[in-house]
Amino acid sequence: MRQNDFIQLKQQDWQLFKELLESSEVSDEHDLPKMFRQLTHDLSIAKSRHYSPALISHLNQLLLLGQQQLYKPHNRILMPLMVFVKHTFPAQLTEFRFYIIWAHILFYGVALLMFGITFLEPEFIRNVLPNAQVVHLEEMYDPSDSRFEEERASDSDFIMFGYYIFNNISIAFQSFVGGLLLGFGALYILLFNALYFGVVSAHIVNIGYQDTFFSFVITHGAFELTAIVISAAAGTVIGYSLIAPKKLSRIHAMKASAKKVFPLIFGSFLMLVIAAFIEAFWSSSHSIPNYVKYAVGGFCWVWVLVYVFRRAPNEN
Amino acid sequence: MIDNRYALETPEGIDIMLTPAGIGVRTMAFVVDLLIRGVVLFAASMALQFTGNMGQGLFFILLFCIEWFYPVLFEIYRGATPGKKYFGLVVVYDNGLPITLPGSMLRNLFRSIDILPFAYLSGFVAILCSKQFKRIGDHVAGTMVVYQDTPSKVEHFTVDELPQITLSLTLEEQQTIVAYAERSQSFSEERLQELANQLEPMLECRGEEAVIKLKAMAAGLVGKV
Amino acid sequence: MKIEALAIDTHPRNSWKSFDLGCRMAMQWWWPLYGFMLCSTLPFFLLFTLLSPEYGVYLLWLLKPWFERGLLYIHSRQVFGQQVSVVEALKAWQSQIKVYWLASITWQRLSPSRGFDLPVAQLEGLRGEKRKARLRLLHQTTDDNSFWWLLICLHWELFITFGLLMLVNMLIPLGFEWNIAEAFYSESNLILIAYNVCWYFALVLIAPLFIGGGFAAYLNRRILLEGWDIELGLKKIRNRWSAKQISLLVILVAGLMGYAADAPVAYAQTNELEQATEELATDPEEPQLSEDALKKHTAIKESLQEILAGPPFHNKEMVRDWRWTGWKWESSESEEPPDLSGWMGVFAVIAKFAEVILWVLFISIIGWLLWLSRHQLAKLLNIKVDLKKQKVDLPAFSRHEKQQGLPSDIPAELDALLEQQAYRQVLSLLLVSSLTYLYEKHDLSLTESMTELECLAEIRSKVQGESLRFMTSLIQLWIDLAWAHRWPNAEKMAELCTQWQQVFLTVEAGETP
Structure with missing residues (x-):
């Protein structure tokens, strides 16, 4: 068959296929997959008979559009988010339970150690933080400070919200990506945060500001600290896949593990948004009595730990 | 044979040709996106400077969202950021399908690796070393940036008379002659003759006559009567 | 120039795609390109920086078009499948500079479409008015992005310079007091040299890409404007045709021999067939096939194999196995506790013992291996061991x-x-x-x-x-x-x-x- 006869014969089908792709409504009248297969057949004929390059590229483009339409992955947001919170995230938490438990042990272990050291030897904080920062810290949680007398205006709450989000999530992302450095980046961030947290809280206790400090951190800490630990665990999973790629090549192992731990990162990202919200609007509020904050904070801790460490319900 | 195109094998057993986008055009697209982001942030800071501290907070949120979600949102809803759209690029998965949330999140998260140590040096090297021009984020997420071409019209050419010529030609040679006729409108008359003169010993004529003969051959090959 | 051996795919592209093609070309032929670039520029770089660490690099920058001539030479030869070695390129380089040797480093140095224009002078050999007219013609399009390509490459050169500097900065240990920002404003020679070296590497990295992109854009422009790909195709047709005319006699002579040459092939085929039938016959499960059916069967099978090996099927195969690649110690993930000084003495003692233990272990393993292979050893040494x-x-x-x-x-x-x-x-x-x-x-x-x-x-x-x-x-x-x-x-x-x-x-x- 000559090229023109071929075009003549098929043109209407191609035109129809293109129109069907462009129209949004779905009708049962036309069998789109069948038309698509026919089109692939046409292209292979055109290629094997060396029809003109223009015709081949035309069919090629048409085919690409068809493929994108037919095999299009879903792109919904709300429903997947629900499914994610209810199923995917807990399932992944269960799968990487080993890493998450170890990350928790490492984080709180180092934090406790540092807390102990600083508690016993108050001058230790000078090794960790520069002096200016210590002074700033002391000012921040000074109960006699005038800021604690009056309620902070909601506009400054917004500043803090924005700042916290930016800050926290950068940490989580860093530790995820830090996994690429054989997991050492993630571990570094985890340990650094643990050290900082332990030293600072012990120092606060030493100077006797614990009430303002712990009432402040307890609620959002439940989400924030857990999220940082989870993202560091995710980072080490990637790092470990690079160290021990099993039967895959390193690059494939890295890809596969990045895909696998992505829910962990996304989950900790959600938790950090929640944490930033609480930190900005709840923790910093001075009109709420401390025992309420402790109660709510305690409840949040229990809930978060149960959510993270319970076994995921079976998929079926 | 070096080609910047990439043959994608579909489940139906046919190759679709995709053209990955390389350094040049992606740099340009990035600059356009950077400009857009800069303008938005500048406008926001102008508008928010009168709202005091709350405005500053909002600005931080905006900065964060634009930093991390500007590419993601545009990629999952429009297929590419405005800068890429402007240059006719689109982000797809390795199998040619439109990108979705996880892929887009991953490839944009890993921007923070590509940017190391400064100004996308790792991304640049990764793109150079990859046949599909993938930066590290693309490798991780299994995505690539390709040119989005709309289906082109098959060019038609006209012939007035049809002298009968028979030459035994291979399929590839036939393709050349058909391409000659199809693209003849974009060449000047002198150039057409010059090209046709290449086949002088076979056509046994030169100049205008050769052009007509060659076009007639093409017409015969595509079956135009 | 062998047009049959064309190494790039010549279909019409837009200018951006042609730059991409140029990058692919540069990467494909990286060995001669970068080899030439290093060999030709390194002596100049060293000389200039020795003469003046401050301004030497600007002199090198000014002379860059000369080195680009060599790169274009390699690109233009490789496109037609001609392998160019670094030495060949260096030898040919001198003759390539002759055209516009002064203009290229003076008033043409700042031309916005340097990479695109270079082939017209160097490869087409046009000069003066002719060259100008030709360039005007080639630039007559809405899709002329050669200036953008130059800007992109220029900026990447700068960014890569700073990227490399940052990399150096990152690699410098913490104890070493060296702040990149401070050093940049100070008058120290160290930063100048670091900057020069980084810039030099960026230049070497970018130049082949820049020239490749420009050359590919030039070829693409010719394809669109003049049908360069069609010209090559038509030339191929003519070559084949004239070769056919000449070889007609040869073919006539060879025709007779053709029969003889065909015979062994046919024989081999029948031989294979017989073998196949024999194999089939010995298998009692298989029903006996007739000779004809079998022939058809194998023919179909062969053609299927042929089709499956062809282009639409990628035949991708991923083979993974374990292979010994030498000793590579992977770092373990464990973090060391910060204070070890008290333990060091204990560790030292343990380490000493461990050394002895390891040696003992090693020797006993060797001994065990010898014992296991004692029969082979006996055979080797011709000692009779009574196996009975x-x-x-x-x-x-x-x-x-x-x-x-x-x-x-x-x-x-x-x-x-x-x-x-x-x-x-x-x-x-x-x-x-x-x-x-x-x-x-x-x-x-x-x-x-x-x-x-x-x-x-x-x-x-x-x-x-x-x-x-x-x-x-x-x-x-x-x-x-x-x-x-x-x-x-x-x-x-x-x-x-x-x-x-x-x-x-x-x-x-x-x-x-």
């Missing part, structure tokens, strides 16, 4: 009864057992003794896990004649008794015993004096 003293690895079934070796007087033992009608023991004894004998005599390879029939098959492959016949009937009897619980009658057992004496004892008696 080795314990025979008899199949498990034969050792039905627990036996402490063979009794010294087997016939007497047999008689005694026959008396008691302990046929199992009799058979077992027969099996053990005869297998031991055959093992020593015929070098049977017996293993403990062998079944009766496997054992018999092994015997059949090594032993013939009377012994084989005896072993067959013995093992058959054993199977009947052990598995089917068919009790043999007394005569049969007695007959077997005498047979055994005939087969083994007489032979042995005849052989050993």
Whole structure:
């Protein structure tokens, strides 16, 4: 068959296929997959008979559009988010339970150690933080400070919200990506945060500001600290896949593990948004009595730990 | 044979040709996106400077969202950021399908690796070393940036008379002659003759006559009567 | 120039795609390109920076178009499949600079479309007005992005310079007081040299890409404007046609020989066919195919293989296996606790002991390996080791009864057992003794896990004649008794015993004096 006869014969089908792709409504009248297969057949004929390059590229483009339409992955947001919170995230938490438990042990272990050291030897904080920062810290949680007398205006709450989000999530992302450095980046961030947290809280206790400090951190800490630990665990999973790629090549192992731990990162990202919200609007509020904050904070801790460490319900 | 195109094998057993986008055009697209982001942030800071501290907070949120979600949102809803759209690029998965949330999140998260140590040096090297021009984020997420071409019209050419010529030609040679006729409108008359003169010993004529003969051959090959 | 060996795909593109093609070209031919770039620029770089660390690099920057001539030379040769080595490029380089050697580093140095214009002067050899007219023609398009390409490359050169500087900065250990920002504003020579070196590497990295992109854009412009790809195609047609005219005579002569040349091929094919039919015939499951059907079958199969190997099927195959690549110690993930000074002494002692232990372990492993390969070693050194003293690895079934070796007087033992009608023991004894004998005599390879029939098959492959016949009937009897619980009658057992004496004892008696 000559090229023109071929075009003549098929043109209407191609035109129809293109129109069907462009129209949004779905009708049962036309069998789109069948038309698509026919089109692939046409292209292979055109290629094997060396029809003109223009015709081949035309069919090629048409085919690409068809493929994108037919095999299009879903792109919904709300429903997947629900499914994610209810199923995917807990399932992944269960799968990487080993890493998450170890990350928790490492984080709180180092934090406790540092807390102990600083508690016993108050001058230790000078090794960790520069002096200016210590002074700033002391000012921040000074109960006699005038800021604690009056309620902070909601506009400054917004500043803090924005700042916290930016800050926290950068940490989580860093530790995820830090996994690429054989997991050492993630571990570094985890340990650094643990050290900082332990030293600072012990120092606060030493100077006797614990009430303002712990009432402040307890609620959002439940989400924030857990999220940082989870993202560091995710980072080490990637790092470990690079160290021990099993039967895959390193690059494939890295890809596969990045895909696998992505829910962990996304989950900790959600938790950090929640944490930033609480930190900005709840923790910093001075009109709420401390025992309420402790109660709510305690409840949040229990809930978060149960959510993270319970076994995921079976998929079926 | 070096080609910047990439043959994608579909489940139906046919190759679709995709053209990955390389350094040049992606740099340009990035600059356009950077400009857009800069303008938005500048406008926001102008508008928010009168709202005091709350405005500053909002600005931080905006900065964060634009930093991390500007590419993601545009990629999952429009297929590419405005800068890429402007240059006719689109982000797809390795199998040619439109990108979705996880892929887009991953490839944009890993921007923070590509940017190391400064100004996308790792991304640049990764793109150079990859046949599909993938930066590290693309490798991780299994995505690539390709040119989005709309289906082109098959060019038609006209012939007035049809002298009968028979030459035994291979399929590839036939393709050349058909391409000659199809693209003849974009060449000047002198150039057409010059090209046709290449086949002088076979056509046994030169100049205008050769052009007509060659076009007639093409017409015969595509079956135009 | 061989147009048949064209190394790039020439279909019409837009300018951005052609730059991408240029980058792919540069990466494909990286060896000559970067080799040439390094060889040609390094002496100048060193000389200039020695002369003046501050301004030397600007001189190199000014002379860059000269080096680009060599790069374009390599690109333009490689496009037509001609392999250019670094040395060849360096030799040809001089002649490439001659055209516009001064203009290219003075008033043409800042031309916005330098990379795109270069082929017109260097490859087409046009000068003066002709060149200008030609460039005007080539630039007549809305899709002329050669200036953008130059800007992009320029900026990347800068960014890569700073990127490399940052990398150096990152790699400098913390204790070393060196702040990049401070150093940049200071007058120190160190930062100047670091900057120069980084810039030099960026220049070497970018130049082949820049020239490749410009050259590809130039070719693409010619494809769009003049049908350069079509011209090549038409030339190919003409070449083939004229070659055909010339070789007509040759073909006529060769025609006769063609028959002869064809014959072996045909013969080989039929041979293969016969083999295939033979293979089919030996398989009883397969229905017999007629010659014709078979021919068709193989023909289809062959053409299928051919199609499957062709372009639409990628035949991607990923093969993974483990391979020894030398010692590579992977760092473990554990973090060290910060304070170790107290433990150091203990560690040192442990380490010393560990060294001794490791040596002992190493030596004992070597010794063990030697012991394992003692037979091979013996063979190597021509030392005769009496293998017969080795314990025979008899199949498990034969050792039905627990036996402490063979009794010294087997016939007497047999008689005694026959008396008691302990046929199992009799058979077992027969099996053990005869297998031991055959093992020593015929070098049977017996293993403990062998079944009766496997054992018999092994015997059949090594032993013939009377012994084989005896072993067959013995093992058959054993199977009947052990598995089917068919009790043999007394005569049969007695007959077997005498047979055994005939087969083994007489032979042995005849052989050993």
